[in-house]
Amino acid sequence: MDAATADNGRILLVDDEAAILRTFRYCLEDEGYQVSTASSAPQALAALQQQVFDLCFLDLRLGDDNGLDVLAQMRVQAPWMRVVIVTAHSAVDTAVDAMQAGAADYLVKPCGPDQLRLSAAQQLEVRHMAARLEALEGEVRQARSELQSASPAMMAVLDTARQVASTDANILILGESGTGKGELARAIHGWSQRADKAMVTINCPSLSADLMESELFGHARGAFTGASESTLGRVNQADGGTLFLDEIGDFPLALQPKLLRFIQDREYERVGDPVTRQANVRILAATNLDLQAMVNEGQFREDLLYRLNVITLTLPALRDRREDILDLAERFLARFVSEYARPAKGFDDQARAALQGYGWPGNIRELRNVIERASIICQGECISLEHLGLNGSARDDVPRVGADMSLEALEKAHIAAVLAASETLDQAARTLGIDASTLYRKRKQFGL
């Protein structure tokens, strides 16, 4: 017998015969459903106002009340709820009327426990499928609206992403920081056949090699000091679904062979446990680093790179998809004014021109932050230039020769500005007069 939980199904029994309510209740509770009862029409309708039900067994003969009227009110109050009419043999005609009025099915009394159980299981399956469909439609709407774009460069990336989403190919998502790599990974998972399974994200820079191994693959109890309980690991959680390795460039070099083996053979061992386990996981990875340069430097394994980048998607920087800036700004504004209950409704002409013309080195993340701040400080309906603070932040970032700053701070600011203005890392390296691997090292050193 399962424990009764709302997840299994919430059922309302409506009958004016106490004995029937009792027997039905026992039978359905034994199946693990959560059951409530009502012995009159007003009680039934009151129950619907207090709780959400997935299914109702409704006897149409309820004292003086007309069961068909009750059904009509139920359809208005809880249109998602499946209603099964329970009727005497002599009143089957009314049950047919009830089905025309929206009931899902009917049972003829006396009905045995098997019939009741079967009916409940069938109706709840339909209800759960409808709920799942609703959730999926919501996700699809969400993914569409979040990632819609009018920029040819971005549309091309989205087209490829949709096409490859349904395959099991590993995908490497490249792009500057803040371009929406995490957002795209979530959308790909949502478009894939694994959408109803988990997407598990690991943020690689946050973990050392040892911690990463046990986080990824799990560990046995006592495997190391402090391992007081066994854990299953993220790979296990992602079984059947997607594992998203964010900032893969920071994945510990020492652990890369184990990740490679897992990707190749889908096999792994927990730390401190020799049993070989399997998990069917699709890998998405993202980085803003130049992995090929890292391979050349001996910082990243080439064989792992080739496993990860079966498909590579490169997200354009925001300055290269200017068609989307105002649309994104308006969507962020709508979101934040509603979140913070602020009065702003739009942007004036100067603010629009500034948003459109700015370089956005921090990409969509920076745009989002600018709009969040503007929506909070703007007291009126129109956001203007002063609320955006774009000139101020740009001035602060510009290094001035001879200013009171260290050589290192000057170097960092100059590299950041050149990176923001360059199409590619190679171009930035050429402008700076250094080679790509030196640029890689400097970016790492300065956290750019």
Ligand SMILES: Nc1ncnc2c1ncn2[C@@H]1O[C@H](COP(=O)(O)OP(=O)(O)OP(=O)(O)O)[C@@H](O)[C@H]1O
């Ligand atoms: N198309 C979009 N629509 C709305 N918001 C977006 C979109 N793309 C990204 N964002 C938002 O911008 C911010 C940065 O996105 P995300 O974290 O996906 O970028 P990233 O490229 O993974 O950044 P990093 O490399 O720094 O991890 C997040 O707040 C995200 O919700």
